[in-house]
Amino acid sequence: xxxxxxxxxxxxxxxxxxxxxxxxxxxxxxxxxxxxxxxxxxxxxxxxxxxxxxxxxxxxxxxxxxxxxxxxxxxxxxxxxxxxxxxxxxxxxxxxxxxxxxxxxxxxxxxxxxx
Amino acid sequence: xxxxxxxxxxxxxxxxxxxxxxxxxxxxxxxxxxxxxxxxxxxxxxxxxxxxxxxxxxxxxxxxxxxxxxxxxxxxxxxxxxxxxxxxxxxxxxxxxxxxxxxxxxxxx
Numbered sequence: 001x002x003x004x005x006x007x008x009x010x011x012x013x014x015x016x017x018x019x020x021x022x023x024x025x026x027x028x029x030x031x032x033x034x035x036x037x038x039x040x041x042x043x044x045x046x047x048x049x050x051x052x053x054x055x056x057x058x059x060x061x062x063x064x065x066x067x068x069x070x071x072x073x074x075x076x077x078x079x080x081x082x083x084x085x086x087x088x089x090x091x092x093x094x095x096x097x098x099x100x101x102x103x104x105x106x107x108x109x110x111x112x113x114x115x
Numbered sequence: 116x117x118x119x120x121x122x123x124x125x126x127x128x129x130x131x132x133x134x135x136x137x138x139x140x141x142x143x144x145x146x147x148x149x150x151x152x153x154x155x156x157x158x159x160x161x162x163x164x165x166x167x168x169x170x171x172x173x174x175x176x177x178x179x180x181x182x183x184x185x186x187x188x189x190x191x192x193x194x195x196x197x198x199x200x201x202x203x204x205x206x207x208x209x210x211x212x213x214x215x216x217x218x219x220x221x222x223x224x
Contacts, residue, residue, distance in 0.1 A: 004157070033212060042121075042203050042214040043158070056212070090157050104205075104212075105150075106157025 003027060004093050006107035013081050016114050021076045021110045024092030031055070032074040033104065034066060035090040043090055049074055050096045078112075086114045119204055120216035127221040131193055136218040138204035139186045147187050147206030149178055152201040152217070161189075163207070194222045 003026040013019050025032050031050045035043035045058035049068035063079040072093070078085055088111050092104040120139045128134055138147065146165045152156035158217060162171050164180035171178045175198075177190040191198055201217040 036212075040219065042201075042216040045212045045214075048212065092157070103160045103163070104150075104158070106159070107154050 002093060004091060004102045004105050004107035006089075006091050006110050008110055009108065010111045010113075012113045015081055015083060017081050017114075018077065018079045019081060019090050020110060021078075021091075021112075023074045023093075023107060025074065025091075025093030026105050028107070029071055029093035029095055031094045031096040032068055032072065033092045033094070034074070034076045035092065036060070036085075037088040037090055037109070039087075046076070055096070081114045083114050086112060099100075106108070117194050119206060119213055121202075121204060121215035121218050123218060124216070125219050125221075127223065128194055130195060130222055130224050131197060132222075133190070133192050134194060134220070135188055135190045136202055136220070137186065138215055139207070141185070143184045144180075144187075145184075146206070146207050147180060147184075148205045148207060149187070149189055150203045150205060150214075153199070158201075158203055191220075194220075196222045196224050198222050 005024045007022045023070040033048040034046040037043045046060050047057040048055045052068045065077045067075045090109045092106045094104050122137050148163045150163045152158040162178045167182045167184045169180040175192045179188045199222050201219050203217045204215045
């Protein structure tokens with residue numbers, strides 16, 4: 001067990017709705033990264049937060065947004081949901097100082113289904 | 116953004132067989148990591164390789180980093196059903212934190 005917890009584990013939304021996913025990082029970690037993983041694919045980087053600021057972003061539209069709180073926990077918000085947003089959303093915590101070789105500690109993910 | 120190509124995409128073998136999976140890029144890695152993801156769980160780090168030509172062993176798993184640091188391989192000896200999972204490589208030193216698409220390994224009893 002990594003100590004990274006995500007909620008909810010599963011949820012179903014309809015097209016056009018909004019969703020908020022939550023992540024508690026491992027104790028001592030200052031960085032949280034979010035990934036989208038479609039079925040049978042590798043994780044796609046959404047963005048990373050360090051000390052409450054966005055610190056890098058992948059090729060995702062602005063309707064994907066996030067927050068990091070002073071305790072380093074984080075939220076991922078997705079507005080105007082589309083069918084293609086159906087995926088497993090993974091949160092990973094790490095130490096930014098070790099980003100070259102440091103380990104990412106993943107939660108078990110939030111499985112989002114958009115109908 | 117660098118692309119990481121993993122091959123094969125799918126691999127189904129019998130218990131006791133050996134196998135090798137690959138991770139390749141046209142660009143040089145500063146470091147590379149291998150993760151394994153089991154169904155319903157997040158990826159878990161297996162190893163990090165940093166130096167060109169480096170070989171690391173983890174029980175029945177052998178990881179190699181190419182001399183030019185553009186490719187890596189993972190070899191499993193005498194595969195077991197517990198090795199079943201999605202094997203992912205990830206480049207280090209990049210803001211985009213790129214993962215490959217993975218090799219889905221199934222080891223049948």
